[in-house]
Amino acid sequence: MHIEDRGYQFGDGVYEVIAVVGGHLVDEAPHLARLHRSLAELRIPPPMGDAALKLVFRETIRRNGVDNGIVYLQVTRGAAPRDHAFPKAAKPVLVVTSRRSRVPNPRFGREGIAVITIPDIRWQRCDIKSVALVPNVLGKQQAREAGAYEAWQVDRDGNITEGTSTNAWIVTGDDAVMTRAADNAILNGVTRGAVLDIIRREGYRFVERPFSLEEARAAREAFLTSTTAELLPVVRIDGAPVGDGKPGPLSLKLREGYLAHTMSE
Ligand code: PDD
Numbered sequence: 001m002h003i004e005d006r007g008y009q010f011g012d013g014v015y016e017v018i019a020v021v022g023g024h025l026v027d028e029a030p031h032l033a034r035l036h037r038s039l040a041e042l043r044i045p046p047p048m049g050d051a052a053l054k055l056v057f058r059e060t061i062r063r064n065g066v067d068n069g070i071v072y073l074q075v076t077r078g079a080a081p082r083d084h085a086f087p088k089a090a091k092p093v094l095v096v097t098s099r100r101s102r103v104p105n106p107r108f109g110r111e112g113i114a115v116i117t118i119p120d121i122r123w124q125r126c127d128i129k130s131v132a133l134v135p136n137v138l139g140k141q142q143a144r145e146a147g148a149y150e151a152w153q154v155d156r157d158g159n160i161t162e163g164t165s166t167n168a169w170i171v172t173g174d175d176a177v178m179t180r181a182a183d184n185a186i187l188n189g190v191t192r193g194a195v196l197d198i199i200r201r202e203g204y205r206f207v208e209r210p211f212s213l214e215e216a217r218a219a220r221e222a223f224l225t226s227t228t229a230e231l232l233p234v235v236r237i238d239g240a241p242v243g244d245g246k247p248g249p250l251s252l253k254l255r256e257g258y259l260a261h262t263m264s265e
Contacts, residue, residue: 005093007076010084011132013093014038015074018057019227020098021262023067025057026227030190035073038129043086044077047094060098069100070228074131104229109255112235112247113149115224117213118142120153120161120185127184136164149232150224152216155185159210162186166229169195171221171250176205178215191225191258198257204250213237221248223255230262231255 078090
């Protein structure tokens with residue numbers, strides 16, 4: 001990495017994390033679509049076409065011998081003498097890496113995980129998958145130190161936006177699955193989209209709107225989603241049990257559905 005890479009100096013870049021399951025990329029198309037959206041919002045030109053990028057993904061997976069793991073992609077605005085405004089000459093810098101990794105501890109899926117809640121101190125464009133992640137880093141560390149898996153961030157209106165690297169969901173008392181609509185306050189998760197497809201297909205009740213911390217505390221079930229977490233039941237919020245403190249039946253069904261989806265391409 002160049003010492004004057006703008007990703008390094010300004011966090012001026014975007015990224016994607018794509019799961020590799022059984023040697024194939026999970027939901028590659030929506031990840032590429034989101035990459036293009038993030039790039040366009042930051043006015044960074046795509047470093048190469050999608051067909052070439054897909055070849056790079058496959059070659060990176062092959063050379064690293066990755067059957068199950070992730071592909072990480074990062075595009076920054078490029079390297080140029082330090083100046084906040086866009087450089088005239090810089091060309092976008094692409095990095096693609098891949099590594100084997102284990103899925104989350106299966107115990108987390110069976111027994112659920114704990115989250116804490118923290119104020120959302122991020123900027124107003126969390127829909128862009130920017131590499132500038134310091135608030136997320138601090139939030140995740142706070143969760144770790146509290147013995148929790150994730151920190152759910154709460155906006156000024158008292159509504160939960162999302163986790164530091166995951167989307168947040170609840171199941172209400174009348175059995176409706178609820179998650180915030182994909183506005184500027186959250187990342188529109190690819191896993192979120194896949195789970196929404198399952199919800200529609202299976203005909204579960206669904207409401208897309210912001211929910212408050214109080215609603216989360218009173219929820220029947222809760223869970224979170226991301227490429228690396230897959231779908232994990234949330235059984236404690238700030239130390240208090242969600243429902244009966246065990247993973248909810250709907251969460252477990254959706255988890256099964258999502259795991260089947262990752263293996264089905
Ligand atoms: N994180 N919200 C935030 C803030 C995220 O960083 C992520 C992904 C998600 C879930 O998005 P998806 O379902 O597309 O993975 C939601 C990735 C995995 C990461 O930073 O490692």
